[in-house]
Amino acid sequence: MNEKKQILEGSNAIAQVIKTIAPDVISAYPITPQTHIVEDLAKFKADGESDYEFVRAESEFAAASIVAGASAAGARVYTATSSQGLLLMTEVVYNIAGMRLPVVMTCANRAVSAPINIWNDQQDVHAVTHAGWIMFFAENHQEAVDQHVMAFKIAEQLKIPVMINVDGFVLTHTYEPVIIPSAEKIKKYLPSYKPKIGEYLDPKNPVTLGAFATPADYMEIREDLHNDLMDSKEVILREYEQFKKIFKMSDNKRQVTVALAKKIKGIFDNGLLEYYGPSNAKTVLVAMGSVVGTVKDVADEVNKKSLFPGGKIGVLKIKTFRPFPEKEIAQILSKAKHIAVIDKAISLGHAGPLAMEVKSTLQGKTMANVRSFVLGLGGRDISKEMIGRVIKDMKQKENKVKFIGR
Amino acid sequence: MQQIRIHGRGGQGVVTAAELIAIAAFKEGKIAQAFPSFGVERTGAPIEAFARIDDEKIRLREQVNNPNVLIIQDSTLIGNVDLLRGAKEDTIVIVNTSKKEKTVPLTKGKGGIIPEENIYTVDATKIALKILGKNIVNTTILGAFAKATHLVSLDSLKEAIEEKFKEKGADLIKKNIKAVEEAYKFEDLRLNIKKLALQKHEN
Known part of the structure; x- marks a missing residue:
């Protein structure tokens, strides 16, 4: 076929x-x-x-x-x-x-x-x-x-x-x-x-x-x-x-995609996760699922125009939530100072579930500030503007989960 | 990237219209995306659907908040729904109506922001009633969309209808194509092609 x-x-x-x-x-x-x-x-x-x-x-x-x-x-x-x-x-x-x-x-x-x-x-x-x-x-x-x-x-x-x-x-x-x-x-x-x-x-x-x-x-x-x-x-x-x-390899169109990906510096991709952005970015957004596409678009816009005073932004996509790729995440985030985890879920009474995992993964490994952001519950549209607000807000030393809904 | 937002009411095939645009653009070798507004699709309730067309991979998943093109399938939405949300002066607006004056609230200087030459009206209801026998204008109005924006050609639109409606039978496909062709010929075209921001395709 x-x-x-x-x-x-x-x-x-x-x-x-x-x-x-x-x-x-x-x-x-x-x-x-x-x-x-x-x-x-x-x-x-x-x-x-x-x-x-x-x-x-x-x-x-x-x-x-x-x-x-x-x-x-x-x-x-x-x-x-x-x-x-x-x-x-x-x-x-x-x-x-x-x-x-x-x-x-x-x-x-x-x-x-x-x-x-x-x-x-x-x-x-x-x-x-x-x-x-x-x-x-x-x-x-x-x-x-x-x-x-x-x-x-x-x-x-x-x-x-x-x-x-x-x-x-x-x-x-x-x-x-x-x-x-x-x-x-x-x-x-x-x-x-x-x-x-x-x-x-x-x-x-x-x-x-x-x-x-x-x-x-x-x-x-x-x-x-x-x-x-x-x-x-x-x-x-x-x-x-x-x-x-x-x-x-045997498919032209996919091959093009792979070749392009290799050309773009700072792409790391395996079965567990994908990192998109400059290597050793100080600021990284972590997310999983379809929202990652929007996050990548925002990161590109911010990076192209150097809009973010903290330097360029990287995007870490988690493809495999279980087993949780602790080692790989710790490696990729080892140089990051500011990490925002975007969850489309909330563990009521604590934080976003992915944020909880990222925090526990980095425990004792880095001094990074890991923030938990909850977006898009119940079908609320996640706009580029909202991701922009995550980026603006993520440097605040704040431990509480932040909901961005409007 | 071209972003299209379609406004209509539940039961008018708003989502199908967005899908047809995406399929047609894809047939021309473009990358395209279409999705519904995920509202409550009760019959008669105001709903939206979205399409994007680009030469490169589309990653963006937000709703179309900054439309290049607005399609308004039902003119009774004008004044009741914020149709111009995120629209700019060069947004092309296509309205299904027999009465030009219905578009006044959208028009620049008269309550809206869209210059008159960017607003196209087509009596899609009349065409749909004549050809399809019912007031379902989602395919019909796409004829006007193709002509006014040149974002998809009439031919690829016809192909898209054939593909999307293949299980609905040859008769329905024929009628829908006829309705699209009729709308494509609509008379309210003050088409000053050079003025159009979206003039990209040759027909």
Whole structure:
């Protein structure tokens, strides 16, 4: 199949790449703003374009349980949800990770109730970041599509579930150019899923998954999962390079992007994070998800006109929130004096969740001033002007989280 | 980068119009982006959609706060919604109305900021009623948009309609294309091409 750039809605791009990856079982319950993804997947099945089992569920709890069961039986599985749906899944989300089931899920990030709000922020995923999943965040359609392909490869080799976070509406409902990798190349990169005997439920080779663990064993099992998640960084880094080799090198358009990126000084990019800006910038903005695009535009404008008295500004994008890339972040931020972390979420009673992680990462390593800014809750538009205000404000020695809403 | 903001009401296909602009521009080799305002899309409620067109990758995700082009699908919004938010004197405004005087509140010196020569009116409702049989003007008004701004050509607009509406059937595609062509010929063109800031494409 010919790979060419198309202009697609984010949801449709994700549905198309899932179709190309061809899981065995998909189960989902529709919820805004995830709906278009699962509508498209249901349609591919109904139109005879795909032969996965599409199981309609009566709730998100059921959808997560269905993919958990199918995964336990050795199938490649996929689901997608948002907001309240993810919260309803929470119990199963923990079980999936604890049972080491390689489930891949898209979370179309949305605010949580109450008050009820269907629009974008990232408060939903932050309710389950301790669950033991690898968590990716996408800046744009292409990154979302690519992360979905890598997610299956990483999940299935490590037996760790992967969640890809895409900002609801901002990505799911936006049209922009994107390349859907061809089935041939995906096949080359992602082998079909064949779990070994003893790794899945099979009447001929009985096993128990998610068994009872007493105080004598529970702690070690959790420690193992934690260690495996920490070690998964190496796999994520390796798979990202491998992915680039197979998909980007043979594609003219992507090649141009890579070549351009290399020319621009100060770009650092791997599977865990991306740094954009001058090396050793004293002032760095940290963010994840779609807001990073706007932040880069603002940084370019500020840097071009040398508008900021503190020198040039760098942008650090976190692509992998779990496992948290502590070492890499500490390296990149080692020379920074002023760090502003932009969260589309708030850990009520403390600060922005990403800001909390950045602060703990830098603890004892630098004397940098790390500020927590919360923007864009409940679909509030994040304008360039607001990012400008973050830059103006970030040098203030202030420990309190700052909301920038208007 | 060219930024387009479309104002209309829920049910008028405002979001589809933005998507058609992006698809059409993309077909001409441009980079394009389109997205809705994420408001509550109740039928009849004022809503917005946005499109951006550029030669390079578009990273910006903010709503279109500084439009180069404003498309107003429903003239009853004039005076009720801050349509000129972030607009400048050289913003091109396209209004669906049969009455020129409706645009007075937008016009420079008469309450608005847009010089008269940058305001285009087209009776898209009349065209839509005649050809589509209903007052859905989202495709129709794009004919006027293409002619007034030259940001997309009539041909790529037609291609975009074919692609976007391919599951809606040949008849609907034909009618929508006809409506766009009719609007493209609209008479209220005081097109002084040299004056236009956005004159970039050849048709």
